[in-house]
Amino acid sequence: MRAFKEFSKGFWRENPSLVLLLGMCPTLAVTTSAFNGLGMGLATTAVLIGSNIIISLIAGFIPKKVRIPAYIVVIATLVTLVDMFMAAYSPDLHSALGLFIPLIVVNCIILGRAEAFASRNNVIYSFLDGIGMGIGFAVTLFIVGSVREVLGNGTLTVFQYKETIIQYVIYHKEAVSPALVFILAPGAFITLGFLLALKNYIDNLLKAK
Amino acid sequence: METRTFKVSYSPHIHNGSSTSKLMWNVTLALLPAAVISVYAFGLNSVRVLFLSTFFAIFFEALALLMRNRNWKQCFDGSAALTGFLLGLTLPPGVSNGIIILGSFVAIIVAKQVFGGLGSNPFNPALTGRVFLLIAFPVPMTTWPLPRGIEQAKQFMGLATTKVTDAVTAATPLAAIKEHAEKALPNISTSDLFFGLHTPGSIGEISAIALLVGGIYLLVRKIITWHIPVSAILTVFVIAMITHFINPAKYPHPFFHLFAGGLIIGAFFMATDYVTAPIWPMGKIIFGIGVGLLTIIIRLWGGYPEGISFAILIMNATTPLLDKYTVPSPFGSKTMRRPS
Amino acid sequence: MKNVIHMILTLSIISALAAAALAIGNRATKDAIAAQAKLKAARAVLKIYPNCKKPEEKQIKTPSGETITAYICPGNRVGFTFSSKSAKGIPRPYSGLIKMMIGIDKSGTVNGVQIIEQSETPGLGAKIAEPSFVNQFVGITLEKGNLKVKKDDPSGMIDGISGATISSRAVTSMVKKALEFYKTSLISQIGPPKKLSSEKKEIIKVPGKIKKDIRNIIKQNKRKRKQRYPVPDSAKDQMIKEGVR
Numbered sequence: 206m207r208a209f210k211e212f213s214k215g216f217w218r219e220n221p222s223l224v225l226l227l228g229m230c231p232t233l234a235v236t237t238s239a240f241n242g243l244g245m246g247l248a249t250t251a252v253l254i255g256s257n258i259i260i261s262l263i264a265g266f267i268p269k270k271v272r273i274p275a276y277i278v279v280i281a282t283l284v285t286l287v288d289m290f291m292a293a294y295s296p297d298l299h300s301a302l303g304l305f306i307p308l309i310v311v312n313c314i315i316l317g318r319a320e321a322f323a324s325r326n327n328v329i330y331s332f333l334d335g336i337g338m339g340i341g342f343a344v345t346l347f348i349v350g351s352v353r354e355v356l357g358n359g360t361l362t363v364f365q366y367k368e369t370i371i372q373y374v375i376y377h378k379e380a381v382s383p384a385l386v387f388i389l390a391p392g393a394f395i396t397l398g399f400l401l402a403l404k405n406y407i408d409n410l411l412k413a414k
Numbered sequence: 415m416e417t418r419t420f421k422v423s424y425s426p427h428i429h430n431g432s433s434t435s436k437l438m439w440n441v442t443l444a445l446l447p448a449a450v451i452s453v454y455a456f457g458l459n460s461v462r463v464l465f466l467s468t469f470f471a472i473f474f475e476a477l478a479l480l481m482r483n484r485n486w487k488q489c490f491d492g493s494a495a496l497t498g499f500l501l502g503l504t505l506p507p508g509v510s511n512g513i514i515i516l517g518s519f520v521a522i523i524v525a526k527q528v529f530g531g532l533g534s535n536p537f538n539p540a541l542t543g544r545v546f547l548l549i550a551f552p553v554p555m556t557t558w559p560l561p562r563g564i565e566q567a568k569q570f571m572g573l574a575t576t577k578v579t580d581a582v583t584a585a586t587p588l589a590a591i592k593e594h595a596e597k598a599l600p601n602i603s604t605s606d607l608f609f610g611l612h613t614p615g616s617i618g619e620i621s622a623i624a625l626l627v628g629g630i631y632l633l634v635r636k637i638i639t640w641h642i643p644v645s646a647i648l649t650v651f652v653i654a655m656i657t658h659f660i661n662p663a664k665y666p667h668p669f670f671h672l673f674a675g676g677l678i679i680g681a682f683f684m685a686t687d688y689v690t691a692p693i694w695p696m697g698k699i700i701f702g703i704g705v706g707l708l709t710i711i712i713r714l715w716g717g718y719p720e721g722i723s724f725a726i727l728i729m730n731a732t733t734p735l736l737d738k739y740t741v742p743s744p745f746g747s748k749t750m751r752r753p754s
Numbered sequence: 755m756k757n758v759i760h761m762i763l764t765l766s767i768i769s770a771l772a773a774a775a776l777a778i779g780n781r782a783t784k785d786a787i788a789a790q791a792k793l794k795a796a797r798a799v800l801k802i803y804p805n806c807k808k809p810e811e812k813q814i815k816t817p818s819g820e821t822i823t824a825y826i827c828p829g830n831r832v833g834f835t836f837s838s839k840s841a842k843g844i845p846r847p848y849s850g851l852i853k854m855m856i857g858i859d860k861s862g863t864v865n866g867v868q869i870i871e872q873s874e875t876p877g878l879g880a881k882i883a884e885p886s887f888v889n890q891f892v893g894i895t896l897e898k899g900n901l902k903v904k905k906d907d908p909s910g911m912i913d914g915i916s917g918a919t920i921s922s923r924a925v926t927s928m929v930k931k932a933l934e935f936y937k938t939s940l941i942s943q944i945g946p947p948k949k950l951s952s953e954k955k956e957i958i959k960v961p962g963k964i965k966k967d968i969r970n971i972i973k974q975n976k977r978k979r980k981q982r983y984p985v986p987d988s989a990k991d992q993m994i995k996e997g998v999r
Contacts, residue, residue, distance in 0.1 A: 263768070268757065268764060278765075278768050279768065279772065282776060285779070286775065289787070292790065293790065296793075296794070357876075357877070358877065385877040389876070
């Protein structure tokens with residue numbers, strides 16, 4: 206089943222952050238809490254699905270020499286739209302992600318999928334590829350964010366919209382002082398490094414079988 | 415006819431009997447005076463910190479070697495013990511056991527074994543562990559208990575002291591300068607810094623004289639060369655002298671910068687680490703100047719009161735480049751000329 | 755030649771379509787974004803003065819010359835935003851800018867402080883936004899007590915956050931400057947107390963959805979928060995704080 210394969214490859218086999226190592230900037234910068242990671246992942250997914258669909262539709266009409274500017278215009282438009290709607294309806298998340306929303310434009314995942322996949326495949330496969338890659342990216346960011354938030358702040362924020370906030374307290378800051386470094390930039394690198402190692406370790410175990 | 419076997423090998427053919435193990439234990443020996451002084455100043459607390467950091471460094475080394483399918487007995491070669499001991503010496507005497515164990519973990523696993531073990535780590539493991547802890551737990555890592563003998567002080571170096579559970583804590587001399595140079599400077603005596611019995615600070619950094627004794631021992635035994643420590647300390651001294659000359663009320667005199675904080679332990683024992691420092695004399699001098707420059711810049715104008723750990727780690731990153739560009743030309747060699 | 759025209763045409767069409775999409779998107783979200791900014795300040799005022807549902811708004815000038823909005827509540831109590839750059843002589847925060855909403859009544863007493871914006875170190879300086887720190891300022895006046903961090907001055911009234919003296923010092927100084935500003939210039943700028951008519955209309959059009967949010971906040975301040983899931987007691991304070999922020 207090709208459709209399923211295109212959909213599922215982003216989860217593990219071609220996971221954008223853990224295998225392709227694309228989109229490192231948001232992976233490291235905004236994952237200070239689980240929900241920030243998830244929000245960034247979902248915003249990227251929305252842009253990715255949109256850009257994959259549009260680009261697979263228009264790729265046939267675009268002369269080869271101007272394809273990159275054309276793709277960038279499409280992606281930038283989608284990102285700006287996401288940015289505006291997020292500012293209007295989820296300002297907390299918008300202020301937490303801040304500068305990194307506009308930076309989705311230069312996220313390698315999106316241009317990479319547009320160039321490597323969407324421009325060569327039909328709309329349905331491109332759509333599935335966008336969802337799969339987007340979910341793979343969002344889940345990875347969520348995991349990185351969870352590890353960092355639990356180690357660095359002692360909490361796990363799963364959901365946050367307006368007045369509703371679902372946050373679990375893993376341990377109390379008074380009893381165990383959290384390792385602040387994980388909320389800061391170095392912690393992001395350490396967490397990502399250990400996650401990459403874990404992923405490769407599991408792959409080796411599966412191969413050995 | 416008798417048969418003889420000849421061994422054919424590359425030079426050098428003469429070995430002086432030294433080994434990694436011997437070197438590491440020698441450096442540890444050189445650190446002992448500082449450790450003894452700290453036990454006098456901080457009591458059993460410093461024994462606890464040093465023991466835990468050393469023990470767990472060896473433990474994590476063995477664990478990592480096992481995971482990497484190596485001979486786990488290599489953990490007793492002294493390098494892990496030295497890393498743990500150095501880490502312990504850079505911690506404040508009051509830190510909790512969990513923090514010490516985490517520091518040993520980061521030093522051995524994250525900074526050393528992940529990169530391939532002894533000889534492959536780009537950054538000094540003990541300092542990586544310390545900086546990790548400093549960023550992760552800024553409050554316990556900057557809480558300095560007063561040494562024995564001045565426990566009752568309400569004011570120390572012109573600044574108020576705080577009572578934390580059972581111990582009275584105060585700022586280190588460098589932190590006091592950062593906060594209120596005008597108030598603290600007249601209250602700090604250089605001889606206190608030199609002997610280190612009456613100043614708060616990390617376990618191993620309080621006594622300049624004990625560290626100098628150890629450093630000179632290393633120089634005499636030719637375990638380290640003079641290039642890095644001398645160039646680092648001289649750089650700090652010169653810049654401190656210039657700034658002190660410009661504004662004596664705000665910038666302390668050069669001997670203060672020499673004896674306060676971790677400059678001596680850093681310059682003699684950490685910047686000279688074989689694995690992470692350059693090999694060639696010229697490279698070593700540039701490395702030392704860089705360490706000194708970064709240290710004094712962070713101390714005088716940076717966000718942290720002490721900058722030696724950051725300085726050494728940043729300069730560690732330049733080591734491969736320095737090694738590449740400072741290769742000395744062999745004796746008697748000439749630059750090649752195109753025959754005319 | 756044909757190729758070049760083709761390229762120009764394609765890019766122009768794509769750009770035109772993109773511009774159209776953006777224009778539509780902008781029209782759809784413009785009002786909501788403006789209302790969100792207003793809502794943020796209104797939320798902070800409501801947390802200091804729970805009964806101040808419809809404050810009178812007035813544009814005022816800070817000592818450094820920026821124009822801010824003062825929210826005048828019944829009883830001539832004023833809430834206004836004050837940042838670490840609003841007056842001269844405030845020590846620089848550890849990183850970036852700190853912005854707070856401060857409520858002062860006519861006797862010159864601080865009724866409450868809410869940190870609206872800050873980018874201090876998480877876990878250290880960021881604790882300035884927690885109630886345990888900002889609530890220390892409630893009830894303070896310029897005359898009564900020494901508005902200083904204890905670490906700088908043993909007779910100071912404010913307990914600094916350990917490990918974050920710079921951030922604590924900046925906020926303390928901001929409160930002091932805000933009080934001085936209130937006394938010297940703000941009172942004359944807002945004029946004599948006015949009777950607030952309840953029929954006064956909102957100045958900015960607020961979409962219905964967000965209007966409902968404001969009403970909800972008012973309700974929540976009166977009623978106890980409904981718990982959606984079990985949490986330990988000590989986490990409740992923080993949750994409520996973060997939830998409303």
